[in-house]
Amino acid sequence: MTFDDLQNKANKIRQDIIKMLIEAGSGHSAGPLGAADIFTALYFLVMNIDPKNPNWEERDRLFLSCGHIAPVLYATLAHRGFFPLEELSTLRKFGSRLQGHPERKRLPGIESTSGPLGSGLAQACGYAYAARMDGRKFRIYCVSSDGEHQEGNHWEAVMFAGKNNLSNLTLLIDRNNIQIDGYTEEVMPLEPLADKYRSFNWSVLEVDGHNIEEIANACSHARAIFENPTVVVCHTIPGKGVGFMEGKFEWHGKPPNTSEAVEALSQLRTLGGKIKSEHE
């Protein structure tokens, strides 16, 4: 797939996120839309996976720490062939495998149950530590939101990974600067975020979180760092691709209504490859 194909894939994933949310009538909009390029990069380029064999022993693992952006994970998994696209419309409904927040035992491709924030990195650390004990070669990825960096549990894990030089672990932060109550730097400032990681013995890379090539290159670069774990700070725009949602914390935790969804889909359908070109 070319990068243009991947951008189109991310666009399709964004459209499915909007359709899922309107069907569900609840859920988070801004985070999933903003992280679509990160997930496309991971699942279509970076990670060594086999959708037909989701429990393949040698697969790379992804721990989604901020479980509330589940729609982007579900849509990406479906587009990658883990389960039928039609199932996306069952999000948040009774009996669905697509729970409001992801549950490991319900859906193939889900490595861990998450939702309560700040606990995903520690699980990824435990997994990475155990895999290294046994000399396993696969990599462990974790996607974390910026807001959940306010949780103590997350920093306990940052310390642990730094102490143990978990170089088989790559953390991608969706740095979109919003959380439910407002902008992160107003609610509880996180900056200087990259320096915080450096001081905890991590390698730090920063990328445009909407440039799939950059994200994938950073993950490749991380694979070549054997000294310590790597964090890729992905600078993103929450709600990316839907003008009236972009950059607005008010869209953190609510779905669009019907007319908003029609507008959002129309914007996304006419967007083509624009997201990438903005950054060229």
Added chain:
Amino acid sequence: MLNKSLHLNEKMFEDGAEQKPTRHGFGEGLVEAGRINERVVALCADLTESTRIIDFKKEFPNRFIEVGVAEQALATIASGMASYGKIPFIASYAAFSPGRNWEQIRTTIALNDVAVKIVGAHAGVSVGPDGGTHQALEDIALMRAMPNMVVIYPSDFYEARKATLAVVDNGKPSYIRLAREATTVITTEKTPFEIGKAYIYWESKNPQVAIIASGPLLYEALVAARQLDEIGVGVVVVNNPTIKPLDQQTLVDVARMCKAVVSVEEHQVNAGLGGALAELFAKNYPVPMEFIGVQDRFGESGNPDELLGHFRLKSKDIVESVKKVIARKAAAGESSS
């Protein structure tokens, strides 16, 4: 009298009877588990010596992971290791784990359904001088309310060792509650132990009350049974090491036989063993019950023995509760006849 078939410690009532802490039973059991199963790993939050995880650390340094004073990380790192396929034991004081990391245990271990073994040491008021902050009295309630969780409260050294070995292969998230102090050795290596089984340790002729105990206070219950026997009051004493899942058959059978129950535990009477039994009996065979335990209060500093006395957790308190429940049973009998 003591149930001969269970190979109990026949010298338990003698002066100078052997005393060992349950946490030491865990420490030995964990080393043994490590030898039997190479997937066993141990994690600790800066309390290797007092939780007795230290012996495992010495024998298997590469399978021991120190996470620092970070109980939330303790639970969540272990969750990741368990989902990989290791069998992690995590140890701290019960006041901190599951006290501080309850939500992490709930989401990343119980709901996630990965087989982490949570070991809560220094539970109960018998922790002593450290005081109320460190005397976990709510941990059984926290853990037994959680789906998928097995809850075990061993009564002595050998039972703690057996429980540790038993949870290695049960494939479930499991909680083992331990005490700090050396307590009387009640069982022997030959005494049977199975997760989910309750055992009748004492049975008098014509028993009028079933005393059902979990943890080291089982010994106080057995001492009480002896005293009651001397004054012609017959009881059954049940050792109930598994609080979840309960051995419903055995427990309902003893309730039916005695028609009155006293529960005994070093834990809040709210939602601990007594609560679990009350739920079981209310549903299956309602009987009058008395509850030996901490009565909705926090602990405080003191030496273990004076605290057990202060909180009315000794054999004489059990004797009193037995008499009380017999009186209630008689009154209920009269009013219904």
